[in-house]
Amino acid sequence: MTAAKKGEKQPHTGAVNSPLKSNAEAKKSPSEWDYWVGMTVMTVLAFITRFWMIYYPDSVVFDEVHFGKFASYYLQRTYFFDVHPPFAKLLFAFVGWLVGYDGSFTFENIGDSYITNKVPYLAYRALPATLGSLTIPVVFDIMWESGYGLPACVLASGLMVFDNAHIGEDRLILLDACLVLSVALSILCYVKFYKERYNEFSRKWWKWLLLTGISLSCVISTKYVGTFTFLTIGSAVAIDLWNLLDIKRPRGTLSLFQFSHHFAARAFALIIVPFFFYLFWFQVHFAILTRSGPGDDFMTPEFQATLSDNPMTANAVDLEYYDNIVIRHKDTKVLLHSHFDHYPLRYDDGRISSQGQQVTGYPYNDTNNEWQILPATPFPEGNKLGHKVKNGDIIQLRHIVTNSILLTHDVASPLMATNQEFTTVTQEVADGERHDDTLFTIQVENGKPGQNFRSLSGLFKLIHVPTRVALWTHTTPLPDWGYKQAEINGNKNILQASNLWYVDEVTSIPEGSPRLVKQERKVAHLGFIRKWAELQRAMFFHNNALTSEHPYASEPIQWPFLLRGVSFWTDNDTHGQIYFLGNPIGWWFASSLLAVFVGIVGADQLSLRRGIDAIEEIWGPGTRSRFYNSTGFLFLCWALHYFPFWLMGRQRFLHHYLPAHLVSTLVAAALVEFIFTLDPIFPAKSDYKTENGRPRLGRFRTAKERLGSQSLYAQWAVTMLVLSAVIYSFFFFAPLTYGTGLDVEGVNARKWLAYDLHFAK
Template sequence: MSAPNSTLRQRSGKEKNKAVVNGDKVEDVIANIYQDVQKKTSREWDYKAALAIITVLAFATRFFGISHPDEVVFDEVHFGKFASYYLQRTYFFDVHPPFGKLLFALVGWLVGYDGHFLFDNIGESYIANNVPYVAFRALPALLGALTVVVVFLIMWESGYSLPACVLASGLVLFDNSHVGQTRLILLDATLVFFMSLSIFCYVRFYKQRHEPFGRKWWKWLLLTGFCMSCVISTKYVGTFTFVTIGCAVCIDLWDLLDINRKGGALDLFTFGKHFVARAVGLIVIPFFFYLFWFQVHFAILNRSGPGDDFMSPEFQETLSDNLLHQASLDVHYYDVITLRHKDTKVYLHSHPDKYPLRYDDGRISSQGQQVTGYPFNDTNNHWQILPNDPILDGARADEPVLNGDLVKLRHVVTDTILLTHDVASPSYPTNQEFTTVPLELAAGERHNDTLFEIRMEQGKKGVPFKSMSGQFKLIHYPTKVAMWTHTSPLPEWAYKQAEINGNKNVQQSSNIWYVEDIPSLPEDSPRRIKEVRKPKHLPFLVKYIELQRAMFYHNNALTASHPYATQPFQWPFLLRGVSFWTQESTRQQIYFLGNPIGYWIASSLLAVFAGIIAADQLGLRRGVDALDKRTRSRLYNSTGFFFLCWAAHYFPFYLMGRQLFLHHYLPAHLASCLVTGALVEFIFNVDPVLDQETASTIASKKDKVTGKLSDKTKRTFQTASDRLKGHSMITTWAATFVVLAAVIGGFIFFFPLTYGWPGLTPAEVNARKWLGYDLHFAK
């Protein structure tokens, strides 16, 4: 991306015109004139007036009727809840980084909210529960309105004409998806605002490239890094903003490395300074800000809460009031225990019924006693933990079980011993079947097959094995498989209980179990008498790394189908939306949907840009140079940068296996609006400052220099000057008004679905099902 410049290319045969004025090349003289005029026109009142109008409209569209509906809407159940947890200092778990949620918590704290409401269900009343929901919604509305302003400023700072600025910002201003997402307690307004602010700051930084390492240069470099850190600290898709800026920086550094670069080559030491400065400003400092928000997150959430189960016992010990550790008991040999799976919450269970001789696919089982997972607690879930030596009554009684010990598990009701062997499980032919065998076989020929190792998560070998806090994997000693279960039920012959099998992938996190209770231990046992424990301390980086692993794991696990999930190829064409909220009595609904007209125009011009680049490259290969140097530079560097921003925020979604929704496309859509505004200027051949005043200014300065030029250069300069004088922006403004009129019409037409008001009749609903949108109340 580059600031506008102006040159005149003169050729005589194969030689360029070497005309000079007072020792300067003609091209440089004209460029200086152009820059002087640009500085003057960049302060013109019309840009400021247009920005003021757009700002007012942005706030009006985002804040209008923001109190409706006065009920919990869609994902407000999550992010409103998280704000309440922050205010209660109760630990929770979420797949997104903390920055955006901390902003909501700050709003709640500022208005004196105590976090008593937990946003449990869509449709719950805010009024009845005395929740300051308008204050919460005002934050994304504010950021959404400022995003429109930033889009205008990006275009302005990039040197585009007023119509281009108005069109790009207008497409965001009157887009229903941007409006709808910024009127609710959701994170996307924060994400999109800081994404756009990152682009703006980088544009300002790049404009300081001729004065490197100056105060302004450093200011805009560091602000770019800070804004990018806010993006990725809101959602991990903020990585795409780093990709955008990173690619632009790499191209810039590659240009600085060129020994033939314009303005002179840099020595390697100076180039190294440029490289290090960018690395520090755009990578190191953003990373430290990113860590800072997690530090705040951990500092606030110091009480036990619903997020405990996602973390290790060591992490949970850092939280006060942790029930898991208050109920934690040392497990001794010969204790009767109940084992529960961490993820599915089923108990390790057995009953006298046998596996069938043959399964549905024809495989033969061992016909041994069934071992299953059962969601309810009963006596068939009781197992006695025994030492690994042959069963001797009382041997090692009252000795604590230690991490790494080899043990046996006796099913109390049927008096059999747990075993797994090289027989395929019912549902997973690659996994081993779990069953039980009589005591005499367990003490004799099947002894080794009944041995299991207690392998506690993040526990040192030899530490006491505990109930509740002692999360562990049960590893079969001879075959090294881990006891595992899953959510798909077994057939009727197992009463549709969960399958227990031996998982060969021992490292899989879903292999984890814990001892929930020790039923054989009397209530008055000294082992149940516990002192009040003080929270332990873990280093920040240990907690941060553990949380990061859990966040990435659960984020990647969001692969289940969803009725409103969409594929990336559907977004540019707006093939479907998402139902946010409905009210049967008034036939009102909020349906998250973009402005189809705006989406289709922006998507079409993305294809147009790709076609223009392809045509230009083909023409250059064939010796056809249809563009002047400055126009090509702006097309490739500035518009190309916006296109890169769109591509970086769009194409990576094709590589993701997780659930995707329309709101994931908002950053890419904003970038497509920038491309649209830039292409309007290119298509209509509008110079950003070539109005009548500019033409007159250049014409007056032209008279002072043309006397020292050759006749041929004078004629070229005169032709260019005449073109500037005669150029009118009427056509450009007309195109801009036509496009915006259509976009505003679409915005108004879908207004009731965006604002949830007023209710629509079936005929009105069906009229808005342009591409078969699954709207409610269509009958």
Template sequence: MAASSTPQGTLRQRNVGGGSKKKDGASSDSDLDTILKAKAASKKAAGSQREYQITAVLITALAFLTRFWGISHPDEVVFDEVHFGKFASYYIQRTYFFDVHPPFGKLLFAFVGWLVGYDGHFHFDNIGDSYIANKVPYLAFRALPALLGSLTVTVTYLIMWESGYSLPACVLAAGLVLLDNAHIGQTRLILLDATLVFAMACSILCYIRFYKLRHEPFSRKWWKWLIFTGFALSCDMSTKYIGLFAFVSIGSAVCIDLWDLLDIKRPGGALSLPDFVRHFAARAFGLILMPFLFYLFWFQVHFAVLSRSGPGDDFMSPEFQETLSDNVMLANAVTINYYDTLSIMHKETKAYLHSHPDRYPLRYDDGRVSSQGQQVTGYPYNDTNNHWQILPADGDENTRRSVKNHDLVRLRHLVTDTILLSHDVASPYYPTNQEFTTASLEDAYGERAADTLFEVRIENGKPGQEFKSVSSHFKFIHNPSKVAMWTHTTPLPDWGHKQQEINGNKQITPSSNIWLVEDIPSLPADDVRREKVERSVKTLPFLQKWFELQRSMFWHNNQLTSSHPYSSLPYQWPFLLRGVSFWTQNDTRQQIYFLGNPIGWWIASSLLAVFAGILAADQFSLRRGMDALDHRTRSRLYNSTGFFFLVWATHYFPFYVMGRQLFLHHYLPAHLASTLVAGALIEFIFTTEAAEPETPTYQQVKAGKKAAPSPKRHILAGERFAGQSLMGAWIACFVILAVVAASWYFFLPLTYGYPGLTVDQVLKRKWLGYDLHFAK
């Protein structure tokens, strides 16, 4: 009877001491208890999911607010909008242009302009030109990077969420990007960096989603996220070439993953070699071949749109230019005859072949002796000292036939009445290259005759092809020694009037040896040879055009080595030692100064150092037999946070070996990665984690199965632990973001360009001696 007085709901007590048989499939008391726990855990997970979703919506809304607020100011051209706005206009007008960056980001701007009906009439020629007066839909153009910049904050949050981090860790990482003045400033203008950073962030997110499906290889979802990763990587590299760093980041993770798959002792069992080859081939297709095909696709669109002759023609070969309609260069091409007077220009440096009576010094600064012959130099301006008469090798004064490809010729300098010569004497700057000088007519047709002979070698020319002005790009090869006439931009000393050195380059193949005849001054304007003949537009294979453009892009990108008043070095970026002046307005004392949030950058950079210190301390402890971390915590620290650190390192350290101009905006992808490390470390430092076993689902209990490992558990993206004490993480998150928000607000006038600041207000913002305007 006592048993009957027991409350009916205490099922566990009713089964104590004996295992009653199940009736008609009814669950045992223990099974029902497990089911109740599973339902409770499911409700808790659903509640947690809603918290993440609500926070994501709030952060996205704040991102849109900060990026779009006051985006109409200033209503005039700012900084590099002169380039990328101009390129959008050229696309819309289908006018060929040249740029060192791939076309994807610029095509997006052109697409926006086309959507709003813009005709491309404005060419963004000068900083400060009015958009309103010129009727330019600049708000539509600026809305594109603002949209992508806003979504970058969301993607940063999703990266942390998908990686299994707690809510405060997600909020901190996204908040550091949300409240960063550099990210805001760069995404409110017609610039490429918003597209670059967004694509980079998407590639990380997609790869994490792909990696989480590693227990479901070759499934539909697995393939989907692999393809998405490759597409994001392609968009990254198709915007700027530094997008290649994302390939290095993810490629490193892929190599580690493939190496683990080879391990015969791996928990999931060893893969057979055919299976491993399938895994390798799938990743090679999704992350190498397919991104490269997308990359080629954007260039195909680029060539298809730009069908008309334009300012980019000069960077391309005559064969390429013949594929463009209305090409002025080809229309002005004139056949060159012997005894014509020519002005010869170096294709890449735009310097004319020049000479003057002054001679090389007896000795150079390094002590080497010269020939003391007449100087032959490169001169940037049109001058009579640039005039050379082309003579036949046989000296026949009666011939007036046209010059042909591979002809041997001499060049007579008209002002000094001497003949161009090269000989086995070292040039002023290059001991391995030959000196160029001139010889008297007597010597040129006497004992020095062989040294004055040069071959006209037209690029991609056919035997017997006529040599023409403007259109025939050629190499001038010294016949006896087989060196190519070459010049470079390093100026000669005072004895050479700071002009360019001309010498004989033993390496004939480089494109830097190419010259062209800019004009024929001796030919009258009404000469029959100047009559313009209508030319039909020709075609070239896509890959031939692509290879030519790639060579030119890489060469000119490497030439961006000149100093700039606002350039900076990589060691300055993590500490935010200087920024870039984008725009000023003297009347209102307004200015846009590109600068990150100093507090946010210093915190993120400090936590990078903390992470390196934690790893070093952990390794030292392990060497001494002390294991302070559990397996799961160490796995997340090394693999998940380590992956974020790898992304930062691969987007930062390569700049140390670059010789081109560098600016603060080059650090933005690395800064985003540093915020991921910051969020992960805040959770590691301030969160107490107690791992709990997986809770079986209701269906698993009915089937009598144990809990299966969750597909969300993974090494790269970490695990979300149950039983976390997040109070410390929340406090750290709020304190950090409060300080960062104060710094963000303090520097807003420099980011948004208004209001104007007084001298005292400007001086208060010169924290590290930033070169701000209106400081006095």
């Protein structure tokens, strides 16, 4: 195998110590100029491709409507809600603050002019362009530090430099440049940490371990798909720790006490440190966003009370018996609703209903959403008004339009046989034999016993007194007989956070009533952990709810083969369009070598079962260890960034594949070197000396000496051939990446596979 000068391999002992077994792990050699030159050239090319025409178009493109808007909200300190963590968005806001922008433009529509609205969009776009450009030397260095030769370093970084998808994301106000760079840094820092494994607990060992944790924190603080990078590094760490437990460990057995030090160090650096950095960005997020804004509706009334000028808490009133109210679910936002229609006698699965009046969730304003609060025991005539409803009170709810009383009983709900059906009964029945079934307890969330029950500002659970189920709803709609409205049922798990509701409106208070006089309000305080936990719940709930169809959504099976892209922007006047699409030649080349890797592993395992050691016989001793542990680690990294998307039910787009594509370029370059390394020369054990009980490496042969001239020339030839095809493909599809106009013939020439391009006629 080839070995770069940036690090040489320890003598192969037959033990598999990690999924990152490097072929070359020595100290730097003086003759590294060719690697530095190669890295510099690739980095310069990266900056050129990403900053070329970055000023065009001078209008809002695709998801710039979201992430540019979020930067403006930060600058105006206006609370907003997004399903992604705040790190990368804070970077955009920081850039806006540096250039003195006030955030007055809110990026409402694709195509809105930046010039007219005086938006410093070049500064915003320069951030991801810089981050995307810096990803290239990191990719180069991953290959270099992993012990691969210069051709492999150039090939991996070249596939990234000239990839249209990465360039398309990097030159716009989007998050993926930050995400991809953080993924690459996480891999690089772990490789560097692993190379210090014989200098455990040294300064460098700690430095690279902590930097791995910080890089991981940046990944997951940008997007939650960063969890896949944690899985990758976590898998490598788990295997490393498992091998440290081996009593036959070549460098001596560790006591359990020593092993606990290794475990604690990794847990601290790779779990605790990233977690606290992750929390830090949310603390900054909350510290900046102190004013009421468009994100208020996603949060609880208690959270909204911490925001200045919040209309919900400002308009809250104490509730009294006989008030007419509208009740809204915290998560789904549907309103508690009923109408004259009844449940069908039988449901589709054959179960029998009560045939009672339907109680549903309805998202729009309607008179059928109004309910009246009644006491469990009526107040005497002449003394009905003025009684406050308090936390812990037992009440009835009367549906005003149908003059019926809310009830739940031990009958299965329409969609969930484990939950109870909600219906209504007449006042006569509610006062008689079924009185107890109409009784509910008001349970204010985090409320004190006996405190006043307020509209808007107080979340509550409605608990049925006899059966102890909670009023609940979910996102699966009822069939046509229920008008596709939300099902309301009784949840036996009363502790579930999604049981929460709030009174959205009080409709019976006359104008001029003293109850409507607003009191001077002080901004409330809510602990950071409670605010963070609430935001986490909301983010995960709404992220999982992104299941609706999208015209440019795609399935994971399509991504490695680049079967379709995404239309980002069009201009009817110039016929220019930005179509998000990778470099087909580069993607197909990398994807094909992923398949080749699987084929080689399968063939090797099959041959071993038949007593044939083909890899060791053809490529030399120790090759299998490197192939499985180094290239295999990179393949595992690709798999863990790709296959989990198959399990997701939410919307998926081509950009979700970018971290996996990054790793696929590493696998491809490593595999090309493996294929063309036919005559490796490994250093003998006598080349090693010991110093203070640790191996100290002597001089090693150059890459050319180890590979042999013919193998090295062949690898360079393949690298140049592949990159030439990739560069041609890059220029061919560049008009779609940079948004320059094409005539009809040019558009049709690029309409490969399912590329649904505009202006093709």
